[in-house]
Amino acid sequence: MIEVTNLHKRFGAVTAVEDVSFRAEDGVVTGLLGPNGAGKTTTLRMLYTLIRPDRGSAKVDGLEVAEQPLEVRRSIGVLPDARGLYPRLTAHEHIHYAGELHGLSGATLDKRIGELVELLDMKEIEHRRTEGFSQGERMKVALARALVHGPRNVLLDEPTNGLDVMSTRAVRTLIRRLKAQGHCVVFSSHVMQEVAALCDRIVVVAKGRVVADGTPDELRTRTGKDSLEEAFVTVIGTDQGLMQ
Ligand SMILES: Nc1ncnc2c1ncn2[C@@H]1O[C@H](COP(=O)(O)OP(=O)(O)OP(=O)(O)O)[C@@H](O)[C@H]1O
Numbered sequence: 001m002i003e004v005t006n007l008h009k010r011f012g013a014v015t016a017v018e019d020v021s022f023r024a025e026d027g028v029v030t031g032l033l034g035p036n037g038a039g040k041t042t043t044l045r046m047l048y049t050l051i052r053p054d055r056g057s058a059k060v061d062g063l064e065v066a067e068q069p070l071e072v073r074r075s076i077g078v079l080p081d082a083r084g085l086y087p088r089l090t091a092h093e094h095i096h097y098a099g100e101l102h103g104l105s106g107a108t109l110d111k112r113i114g115e116l117v118e119l120l121d122m123k124e125i126e127h128r129r130t131e132g133f134s135q136g137e138r139m140k141v142a143l144a145r146a147l148v149h150g151p152r153n154v155l156l157d158e159p160t161n162g163l164d165v166m167s168t169r170a171v172r173t174l175i176r177r178l179k180a181q182g183h184c185v186v187f188s189s190h191v192m193q194e195v196a197a198l199c200d201r202i203v204v205v206a207k208g209r210v211v212a213d214g215t216p217d218e219l220r221t222r223t224g225k226d227s228l229e230e231a232f233v234t235v236i237g238t239d240q241g242l243m244q
Pocket residue numbers: 011014015016017034035036037038039040041042043190
């Protein structure tokens with residue numbers, strides 16, 4: 001479970017995240033939706049311990065990220081905004097390496113890699129070096145790497161960005177499966193259709209602030225709009241940057 005309370009982050013004169021609070025429960029897909037520059041990546045980066053909040057609290061399974069970063073890292077799987085693969089390593093080697101960093105080895109690790117290769121339909125690319133991989137192939141490797149240790153909490157930064165229809169479907173299926181298994185899944189997106197298709201709970205952010213938070217039904221009721229799309233536009237005040 002993830003709990004964010006009054007989180008703040010500034011970069012010089014830019015306030016990237018201002019007073020952001022939300023909860024992401026286990027077995028629930030929580031979407032961070034907002035236009036470019038809203039503060040989604042910065043919020044996720046604080047959650048996965050890459051940068052420290054200036055103020056406020058972010059807890060993963062009750063552990064404060066700024067105080068117990070190592071423990072937090074064990075219980076999260078992260079798909080960062082920069083997918084960063086090593087061109088000389090194969091897809092298999094990437095997942096294997098990530099597994100070893102999380103203390104997995106031998107038959108347990110081999111079995112886990114086999115499951116992920118199956119799940120993400122990576123058989124054909126498993127033993128190829130990642131140099132020259134397409135966006136979708138890179139995404140699959142990065143996702144498998146994020147999930148190798150079976151983390152309870154999964155943080156995905158724009159997981160379907162740049163993917164074709166088939167790869168998007170594969171990622172959506174994976175997210176639904178993680179939810180069914182009881183994981184806490186948080187993903188960010190600037191595409192409202194993406195969030196509408198997958199999320200049980202939606203946290204809408206704009207200019208570093210949470211402007212709405214609730215289930216799709218709650219958002220519709222609160223704004224008096226029938227469609228989720230109109231509800232989003234109403235809370236953000238514009239549809240700029242939210243359509244694909
Ligand atoms: N390291 C940094 N240095 C300076 N400014 C930053 C830094 N990281 C983020 N920002 C600024 O903070 C604001 C929020 O950025 P962030 O990347 O969190 O937004 P986002 O919602 O993830 O946007 P996008 O959908 O474009 O990825 C932006 O104005 C951005 O320019």
